[in-house]
Amino acid sequence: MDIRQLGDNIRNFSLDDGDLGSQGYTRVLLQLFGYTGHGKSSFINSCKYVLEEDENLKEHAEARGSDYVLTMVRNAYPLTKVITMVDNRGCSKMNDFERAEVYAQLGNFIPIGQRVEWRDNYKAMMEAIEDSELEQNFSDFIVPIFVYSVRKQKSAEEKQNMKIFMENCRKMTGIVPIIVLTFKSKGDYLEVEKRFRLMGAETVIAIENYTPESHIKTLGRTTDILMVIDSALRNVRFHLEQPRNSKRERIERKKFMFNYIHQIQFQHESEKPESEKPEREKPERERMWVEQILHEMLGGSNCAIS
Template identity: 40%
Template structure:
């Protein structure tokens, strides 16, 4: 299939044409998610420019700080049935931020509005408030964007494995991986890492940027290949029995349960920290008490030693004095005339 045929397939896609009909779905949401500063906004620019065969334009407000500028869920329509969504990225992968990722990924927060991080059960409140603004008819395809220049650590691999597993459970779709800065030497190692954690579709791309705005045939081919792969995946998924409303409800309960479990874990962790701190305090108090007792013992030993030395000096002094008196008496006994007083 050449590029024009792929473009036609992408452009003409409709859930109404699927074997089972639309099953309640109307459009595809390509949900971009991942760490901040990994090129999600730049990737959106590249997709839009490649799809419309246009010169570079900064549609997604990407900059030197990449998607650090993205503070909400922004949508960009490619066709009437395909929408790119630039979700807010996370600086780290702690439990609060991954909860926000899954709320966005599950399409439980409204499009084209700001996204703020919430602690406690604040995220659950926002999900409930957003119910009238989200659409169950949106079919979700998770797209994880990763910057190849970031050499992954073993800890990050473990975190990503868990996130990919949860994202698949949430959406019933294995996340597609987009690798930016594909010409970097890390590319093979990063590709291997994502294969190891279960990624099936991995696409590497060199994004258009303000510094590199010139259209490239290679980039356009990569983008069309990516979009075509997504459509093929969606067609496969749409051949299975599905229900848009039930899936939306399932995602909602999944994320709410995640939040509940997260809070229990955090509370347990905090309790364990408090217990540990209390234990450490007791141990520190005991240590200080022992040190104080040892210091007092040392002082007593030192005082006793000083007293003994004083007693020894007194003994030596008295003994010397007695010795002198004794010697004096002995001399007097040996020479009584000298000791007899004169008339």
């Protein structure tokens, strides 16, 4: 497929193209996740740049160096009338608390345009998810995209956390996250790609983002960027060939969230030193409150979450 056909396929994509139609979805939501400073905002600018066929690169999403933490709000950037890219708040480390907030963004339990706070309180996390019912969103077809810079080196623990994150993204959305490796020429991207494939990644695409300092369009750079969007849309087409229920999927994502929060809460409590437990444990009524909400959501069933 040549570059012009790639661009046309993306611009003309419709959720109604399949035999089963849109099945209640009105928008494809390309959800960008990753660590801070790995190039999510620059990737959005690059996608807009290659699709708009403009010779002037515009900074729709503000992007700076890796020492900055800019994205605090879930911001949406339409690529077409049907496709929207979301710049979610990046994390500095993938601990249990940050992963829970990342999953809340992934599941659309934090409205677009709202500031994302890192909470370290399980009850507050549960209440935020309950509050999201005021603005229920069933019509977004979610595709997770994990953005990772090949310049960065992660520890064995962080790599394990990324593997867990990828597995849970698949459980929440039914789609294995697409991996976008940024700063392609600044590191051994083939080795990084190999690591992600060993974690279970199906699609790994290495790119160089366009920036104000490096904005002259090239065939290779533009093709790589378009291939990421095309890969996401091929995932959408594949899944829409099967019967789906958008409302049921949101309920399942909510079950996932409550179960995940429930499990990490009690895991953290069990890891407390015995000498600290009396001072730090929550009142028993809070424990019962969490268990009651979880039981009501799951209808008495169990759902194992890693």
